[in-house]
Amino acid sequence: MTVSTPPEFTLQEELAQLKKEKNAVILAxxxxxxxxxxxADFIGDSLELAxxxxxxxxxIIVFAGVHFMAETAKILNPSKKVLxxxxxxxxxxxxxxxPKAFRELKKQYPDHVVVTYINCSAEIKTLSDIVCTSSNAEKVINSIPPEKPIIFxxxxxxxxxxxxxxxxxxxLWDGACIVHEAFxxxxxxxxxxxxxxxxxxAHPESEDHILKVANYIGSTSGMLNFVKNTEHDTFIVATEAGILHQMQKxxxxxxxxxxxxxxxNTCACSECAFMKMNTLEKLYNCLAEETPEITLSQDLMKKALRPIERMLELS
Structure with missing residues (x-):
């Protein structure tokens, strides 16, 4: 049964009340x-949210993001409800x-250290030695002994x-983000x-020809800090356009x-259609009904936790 949604102007108040009643937190x-x-109670990039x-x-953790982010939250909190x-x-x-194709690649290079970007499924994380985000990827790579070959x-x-x-x-695995390749x-x-x-x-997920003309390359939080801490007053921002809200604030x-x-397109910018699938109304119904819930097997969570913990130890 779907919970009837309050008028839009009261959704924020209703969410605040629900969070208090259910001891819930909204990560966005x-x-x-x-x-x-x-x-949201906390806004961040992948590393900060992890x-x-x-x-x-x-x-209860309500994750306003995409599926792999909510999976990561569940892996870090196996006994909590993640929505x-x-x-x-x-x-x-x-x-x-x-996962099937990646497992086959890994078999061909058994001596390689497997580093995976956090933007991957929980199953891919179970096949990894260490996870990274764009904020700490350089640090993670530098932590691996130079004689060790790497799959990224x-x-x-x-x-x-x-x-x-x-x-x-x-x-390198031949994968890419359609949003960051859209510039x-x-x-x-x-x-x-x-x-x-x-x-x-620019974000380092962008293509090489975009990075070559960038004055600064960094993670989402890195870009925010650069804009705040530099004296320059005009910026062209090459990442998902949602960042502009916090940046302008x-x-x-x-x-x-x-x-x-x-x-x-309507905004003449690059937007992630997956990120924009979440709405304030869906967020309210999600917390009110406590569904959809992220469910993962205990074995998978245990295996995926190890490479994430290694990353957090480095960070």
Whole structure:
């Protein structure tokens, strides 16, 4: 039975009351819609949210993000209830790495250390030696003895960037995020021509030709900190457009311009359709009904926990 949703203007108040009654916490990624970010108890990138999930005393975790993020929260909190507003909120990058195919690759290179980007399924994490995020990926790679060969998956663009940064040669899985591969270099350069004083900032999941023209490359939180801490006042932002909400709140006096996508769309920027599947109404119903719930086997959670804990120890 579906819970009747209150009028929109009271949803925030109803959510606040529900959280209190159920001892629940709402974790939201920066790429969520602004109205979801506004009701979240904590907003962060993948690393920050993983840390928060590991620390929370709440009985229920509502994860306003995508499926692999909610899975990670469940792995870190096997005895707690973890909810995702829409179970169909997946990830193109995670989907690009099927477990069966990845297991076969791993068998061919048994001497390799397997490093996986957190943007992957729980099953892929069970096949990993250590997990990383874009915030700590360089640190993770540098922690591996230089004589040890590495498989890096699933993001080939992040992998190429890390090879350049660390000087390590790695075997890369051929995966990518459709959002970060959606930026148009021609349109970006044209936009830069209109704003020659702007600094171009980009996420390392972007393609190499975008990274080559960027003034700063960093994780979601890294980009936010760069914009806050530099004296420059105009930025072209090459990552999912949801980041602009928090970024503009941090620096309301600065000019933030979304990097243009290859395809024409309503915002002329790059948006993740999966991230945008979550809505304030779905968030309310999710907590009210305590469903959809993330369920994983104990064996899978135990195996997937080890590489995540190794990452958190380094971080």
């Amino acid at each position: 990624h920066y790429y969520q819609e602004p109205e979801i970010q506004e009701v 840390k928060k999930a590991a620390e929370t005393p709440a009985d 995702l507003p829409d179970l169909n909120a997946g990830c193109s990058l995670a989907d690009s790495c099927p 998956a699933p993001d080939k663009n992040l992998g190429k960037y890390l090879m350049q940064k660390t000087g390590r040669k790695m075997l 148009s270099l021609d349109k970006l350069l044209e936009l830069y021509g209109q704003h020659p004083s702007a600094k171009i900032i 941090d620096v309301p006096w600065k000019t933030l311009i979304p990097a243009p996508a290859k395809e024409d």
